[in-house]
Amino acid sequence: MSQYSPTDRPNGPVIADLRSDTVTKPCAGMRAAMAAAEVGDDVYGEDPNVTALEQRLADQMGKEEGLFLPSGTQSNLIAMLSHCGRGEEVIAGDSYHVIRYEAAGASVLGGVALHALPVAEDGGLDPEAIAGAVKEDDSHHPISRLLSLENTNYGQAVPLARIKAAVAAGRAAGLSIHLDGARFFNAITALGCGAEDLAAPFDSISICLSKGLGAPVGSVLVGPRDLMKRARRLRKMLGGGMRQAGVLAAAGLYALDHNVTSLAEDQHRAAALAEHLRALHLGTVTHATNMVFLTPRDGLDIVGAMAAQGVRLAAPAPATRMVLHSDIDDDAFAAILNGFTQAADARGAA
Incomplete structure (x- = not known):
């Protein structure tokens, strides 16, 4: 499936959109x-x-x-x-x-x-x-x-x-x-x-x-x-x-x-997100510059799980690509980390 395919949309407000760095809004x-x-x-x-x-x-x-x-x-x-x-x-x-x-x-x-x-x-x-x-x-x-x-x-x-x-x-x-x-x-x-x-x-x-x-x-x-x-x-x-x-x-x-100097911050957050995902054992994780790739474990609907947390992700193809960008501030990033933690907890309880 293409990284540009439709994805699950959160029912409530979108806290963060990680599908691409093209989704940013002008400040x-x-x-x-x-x-x-x-x-x-x-x-x-x-x-x-x-x-x-x-x-x-x-x-x-x-x-x-x-x-x-x-x-x-x-x-x-x-x-x-x-x-x-x-x-x-x-x-x-x-x-x-x-x-x-x-x-x-x-x-x-x-x-x-x-x-x-x-x-x-x-x-x-x-x-x-x-x-x-x-x-x-x-x-x-x-x-x-x-x-x-x-x-x-x-x-x-x-x-x-x-x-x-x-x-x-x-x-x-x-x-x-x-x-x-x-x-x-x-x-x-x-x-x-x-x-x-x-x-x-x-x-x-x-x-x-x-x-x-x-x-x-x-x-x-x-x-x-x-x-x-x-x-x-x-x-x-x-x-x-x-x-x-x-x-x-x-x-x-x-x-x-x-906005050029803030790219280093996006890349730092991508590295931190990759480390967080590896610690949660949700699947195989790689990252490079401002992108993180997660290949979920079998049976894990990570897109749906994160949509429930207000975070939009691209569909796995087979990896889900997550792109950090200028619209992801400290609060949004904390919500992303917490959302993945909640998804991992729900997976463990299932």
Whole structure:
């Protein structure tokens, strides 16, 4: 079952929602920034907040330009279509979002082939597998054009050395390199590196503002000027050109100013939650950055049990993914820990 499938909804008030870090609501400060935003028509290039957001992230990543987009899915799609023509190929991990959760948009809309490789336990790709996936110059095959990596992957912050080895294999084969950095700032928080350290090996990077950073909507694609010119045309073609989008860009700017440093707290809470679950013996537990994965013991309806405690969880697939985020404060976190304790007590009494 997909992590995006419907889940049990608590009968009473929702105390905490752990299904994803996309469920966050704008805080009062972010709403005030949105309300006060100066706006203009972004399709004409006249929205000051959009321009500021695009250039800020481009500069932070050491790239020439940025492009504000409605979603991470559209950002990745436009990146792949900007790098690749019809009959060309993207190589990516079989559990990466561009392969598993984006409806094969590059293939459906752009005629781009997707080649899936096994993903290692740390979320990286094996350089030899990358080299082996690149097609020879033969009319029977698509033309291998782009390597698309991901960081984080299922919460795993892929080490820089692993990233650089995969990029080197791609470069040796003449591939361009894209990063799905939906949780880019979670990755650099866990790795303890700067933004440009992770960004430097890539031609293009997609950065999500609503995952972890708490903005209501939006991603920014960054890269070289010629690539971003193609990307801007594709954004218009795909219906992603927005007009007075400064109210949304203002939320992204607020998130960059106020919500990056709190990612370390989310990751600390995830580690504490994993330790708590292991102590309760509710099943197999793993965690990485701001995510915790619980594979419940046989017969344990953990989703229903936690719904009764006012905590929303994703359905097991087979593990239940729990994502810590900016809306989980100390009180909500205490309620989560207590809810799992109550579920364990009820399980023991059954």
